[in-house]
Amino acid sequence: MPATPMHVPEPSRTDPALIRNFCIIAHIDHGKSTLADRMLQLTGVVEQRQMRAQYLDRMDIERERGITIKSQAVRLPWAPITGEGQGSTHILNMIDTPGHVDFTYEVSRSLAACEGTVLLVDAAQGIEAQTLANLYLAMENDLTIVPVLNKIDLPAAQPEKFSEELANLIGCDPSDVLKVSAKTGLGVEALLDRVVQDVPAPVGVKDAPARAMIFDSVYDSYRGVVTYVRVIDGQLNKRERIRMMSTGATHELLEIGTNSPEMLPADGLGVGEVGYLITGVKDVRQSKVGDTITTLHKGATEALGGYKDPKPMVFSGLYPLDGSDYPELRDALDKLQLNDAALVYEPETSAALGFGFRVGFLGLLHLDVIRERLEREFGLDLIATAPNVVYRVVMEDGSEHVVTNPSEFPEGKIDEVFEPVVRATILAPSEFIGSIMELCQNRRGVLLGMDYLSEDRVEIRYTLPLAEIVFDFFDQLKSKTRGYASLDYEPTGEQGAQLVKVDILLHGDKVDAFSAITHKDAAYAYGVRLVAKLRELIPRQAFEVPIQAAIGSRVIARETIRAIRKDVLAKCYGGDISRKRKLLEKQKEGKKRMKMVGSVEVPQEAFIAVLSSDDSAGGKTKK
Numbered sequence: 001m002p003a004t005p006m007h008v009p010e011p012s013r014t015d016p017a018l019i020r021n022f023c024i025i026a027h028i029d030h031g032k033s034t035l036a037d038r039m040l041q042l043t044g045v046v047e048q049r050q051m052r053a054q055y056l057d058r059m060d061i062e063r064e065r066g067i068t069i070k071s072q073a074v075r076l077p078w079a080p081i082t083g084e085g086q087g088s089t090h091i092l093n094m095i096d097t098p099g100h101v102d103f104t105y106e107v108s109r110s111l112a113a114c115e116g117t118v119l120l121v122d123a124a125q126g127i128e129a130q131t132l133a134n135l136y137l138a139m140e141n142d143l144t145i146v147p148v149l150n151k152i153d154l155p156a157a158q159p160e161k162f163s164e165e166l167a168n169l170i171g172c173d174p175s176d177v178l179k180v181s182a183k184t185g186l187g188v189e190a191l192l193d194r195v196v197q198d199v200p201a202p203v204g205v206k207d208a209p210a211r212a213m214i215f216d217s218v219y220d221s222y223r224g225v226v227t228y229v230r231v232i233d234g235q236l237n238k239r240e241r242i243r244m245m246s247t248g249a250t251h252e253l254l255e256i257g258t259n260s261p262e263m264l265p266a267d268g269l270g271v272g273e274v275g276y277l278i279t280g281v282k283d284v285r286q287s288k289v290g291d292t293i294t295t296l297h298k299g300a301t302e303a304l305g306g307y308k309d310p311k312p313m314v315f316s317g318l319y320p321l322d323g324s325d326y327p328e329l330r331d332a333l334d335k336l337q338l339n340d341a342a343l344v345y346e347p348e349t350s351a352a353l354g355f356g357f358r359v360g361f362l363g364l365l366h367l368d369v370i371r372e373r374l375e376r377e378f379g380l381d382l383i384a385t386a387p388n389v390v391y392r393v394v395m396e397d398g399s400e401h402v403v404t405n406p407s408e409f410p411e412g413k414i415d416e417v418f419e420p421v422v423r424a425t426i427l428a429p430s431e432f433i434g435s436i437m438e439l440c441q442n443r444r445g446v447l448l449g450m451d452y453l454s455e456d457r458v459e460i461r462y463t464l465p466l467a468e469i470v471f472d473f474f475d476q477l478k479s480k481t482r483g484y485a486s487l488d489y490e491p492t493g494e495q496g497a498q499l500v501k502v503d504i505l506l507h508g509d510k511v512d513a514f515s516a517i518t519h520k521d522a523a524y525a526y527g528v529r530l531v532a533k534l535r536e537l538i539p540r541q542a543f544e545v546p547i548q549a550a551i552g553s554r555v556i557a558r559e560t561i562r563a564i565r566k567d568v569l570a571k572c573y574g575g576d577i578s579r580k581r582k583l584l585e586k587q588k589e590g591k592k593r594m595k596m597v598g599s600v601e602v603p604q605e606a607f608i609a610v611l612s613s614d615d616s617a618g619g620k621t622k623k
């Protein structure tokens, strides 16, 4: 295959001195997408009448939930009205980043594609946990920080107080903090000027072998994978062959261009430029975020740093409510995976729930989004088992098991069990310190430290087992702090813990969907609660059915369902045969929705009721 470009490319498309690459980082709901909308409008790339709220958030779920999941890049021409570069048109590449903890890796890649960042803080809320988490990421990437307070139009805004807080945090003067309203547009032009003035122009070696970093890749059903890149050195040209440095895979560059915000094809991209490329690949895993792209011919030998495979942190079993939907569920997961390199799954069978999949997610929001998309976009009705983290079990004979499904927790002589831990940062008004500490303590947290951000706001840091966070931690935190606390966490490794598997047995048979791994101190409560609940939900059978919770062979809780013979014909005296038949038919219908667990018939509703309850045994997930 000839590898030389088919035409002589232009040396560089835009003078790097006129380029500014920046992103906006903020806590959820502080107004990042609204600010992005205003910038699109002010720079004229989207006409007034085409403007719709949150232009860049394209997924329906993003729109409805008001969150940004996938980052996008957009090229904004801007001639500063004041200050440096006044009057000359610059190219501002704005990268919109996801704000939620589950997507931190995507945020960090977007940051690596920029020289500067707008740190956006709600003037009525002040600094929140993700403001800090994102700020630390930006500092690690050596980005220039432009501090901005948003929503100054709100009556509850406290610009003085929070500019001081923000200035203390990043070490600038409070008067350097810009004050804007993304909603009305007030101050946004001045902000664009500041970006030109403060954010350094990209530096890269024009004549070096091409190196471009992938900071996002999305699947488009018409065009295949669209990969978003930032060129660091050299240039990429249309129709050239390129190589993915992590896998060695090569592709032809069918199309390359910029986003304004719609795709605008070009001949190539030069130093410092941000844009998209299309190679015809059909799966985002072939174009991974963080990877380096170079040219096949005279390519670079050293990749840009920072590539890492997304690692699922939380697993859950997904089962179709109607067993015959299994092939549709598989197809739907296959389709979603095209656009989501972090989504992993494998088939799984459960005696209780039938055929389904064990699916790995980055976190709970990711789980929720995937589940909702499966239900909404693919019309599937699903049962999800309680989410669990990944455990590492070391046996006495030295062998190791990685457990992603509690029912596969090994039996026998266990030496130690390891669970993932996170470093959690909680920001809240100081009056809630007591209740926050109590909550963290109850969740096996270890206090790392505490700092006052201002007189009445504190930052509390804890090490917590991830398993204790994945259930209802965030809800509890919110309710204990009247909604004022914010939480961010990052994985920090694993710790040995006294964990046991609790099994639930119906008439002596394990119900795999209810097996759970819990701390030994919480096992008894889990067992008692589940056993009591199942007794309520399972109808009487022809024989007595014991329901037990057990750790290994030791029973820790027990209830009994008494025997009864349900005779549907009892009401039919006389010989009305057609009526009898009807009743028997009806009973048969009902039985179809029954699942057999060993010799016990359990209505599917019982499984759903237990799995969707809101206690820690429940599969209904919350952010």
Ligand SMILES: Nc1nc2c(ncn2[C@@H]2O[C@H](COP(=O)(O)OP(=O)(O)OP(=O)(O)O)[C@@H](O)[C@H]2O)c(=O)[nH]1
Pocket: 026, 027, 028, 029, 030, 031, 032, 033, 034, 035, 066, 067, 068, 098, 099, 100, 150, 151, 152, 153, 154, 180, 181, 182, 183, 184
């Ligand atoms: N009053 C007022 N409201 C604003 C302003 N900017 C944003 N909002 C509102 O704040 C809410 C959150 O704004 P978004 O732009 O969705 O926030 P975001 O940071 O992009 O949120 P995520 O994408 O979830 O991270 C929306 O209801 C906006 O209308 C502002 O300047 N003034």
